[in-house]
Amino acid sequence: MNNNDQKRMALIASKGTLDWAYPPFILASTAAAMDMEVGVFFTFYGLTLLNKEIDAKVAPHTNPAMPMKMPFGPKGFQNIEWPIPNVLMGNVPGFETMATSFMKKTFKNKGVATIEELRAICIESGVKMFGCQMTMDVFGFEQEQFVGGTDIAGAASFLEFAATADITLFV
Amino acid sequence: MSDINFDQKLDCRGLSCPLPVLKTKKAIDEMTVGTVLKMVSTDPGSKNDVTAWAKRTGNEILAAENDGTDFVYFIKKG
Structure with missing residues (x-):
């Protein structure tokens, strides 16, 4: 493929929970595999996805x-959707940790x-990662x-990259 | 099953989107133009995804088969 045909994708990753960490990294790694030039601008809570150690959790509360669902047991059991009241998920200590480990286990299964x-595939395949300077200042993050x-x-840097993008998405 | 000759084999069974495409890309990158990769996946979504990937990247799908559980692709590096 010649470079004139190369497509460019610009993403904004603004969320730092485990569930919302997936879309930008799935899209970025796949776009790179499809020979696209990819840049991801990590801003606000999305910036935590650039931490060397990612500590993303899923927040069942207000979700x-x-x-x-349970990540173990027979298939019929795993497919049961448990009707757990939102107020309980938000107030029982440890519920978030449990839900996070269940989601990770389900994904692995x-x-x-x-x-x-x-993320490692993104880096290896040349995806450009931009960290938002303002968010770093606000939350006290260091490069x-x-x-x-x-x-x-x-x-301005993101917009300059996005100005010639074929695909632009806010996640 | 086709008796198409292939040079490399890649097993993506049990893997979900986007891993079959990402692993296929990585395998194809290490091959020479004109050689054929046989990729096996259990992901039903791979049918559309591998096709879209091949179209975008200029690789050719010689054959795509499904025996009920496995989706088998013969991909010629373009």
Whole structure:
């Protein structure tokens, strides 16, 4: 393929929970595999996905559409959707940790890559990672805590990259 | 099953989107133009995804088969 045909994709990753960490890394790694030039701008809570150690959790509280399922037992049991009241999920200590470990286990059972694996593939395949300078200042993040290859940038830098993009998505 | 000759084999059984495509891309990158990769997947979504990937990247799917559980692709590097 000649470079004139190369497509460019620009993403904004603004969320740092385990469930929302997937879309930007899945799309970025796949676009790179499809020979596209990819840049991801990590801003606000999305910036935590650049930490060397990712500590993303899933938040069942105020997430009423999330199916609560068990990652073990027979298939019929695993497919049961447990009707757990939202107020309980938000107030029982340890519920978030349990839900996070269940989701990770379910993903593993279904052959879904981990966030760490997908991010490593992104880096290996040349996806440009931009960390939002303003968010870093607000939350007190340092560039040293991010994975190698992260560029620190602001809105104008992202827009300059996105100005010639064929695909632009906000996640 | 086709008796198409292939040079490399890649087992993506049990893996979900986007891993079959990502692993196929990695395998194809290490092959020479004109050689054939046989990729086996259990992901029903791979049917559309591998086709879309091949179209975008200029690789050719010589054959795509499904025996009920396995989806088998013969991909010629373009």
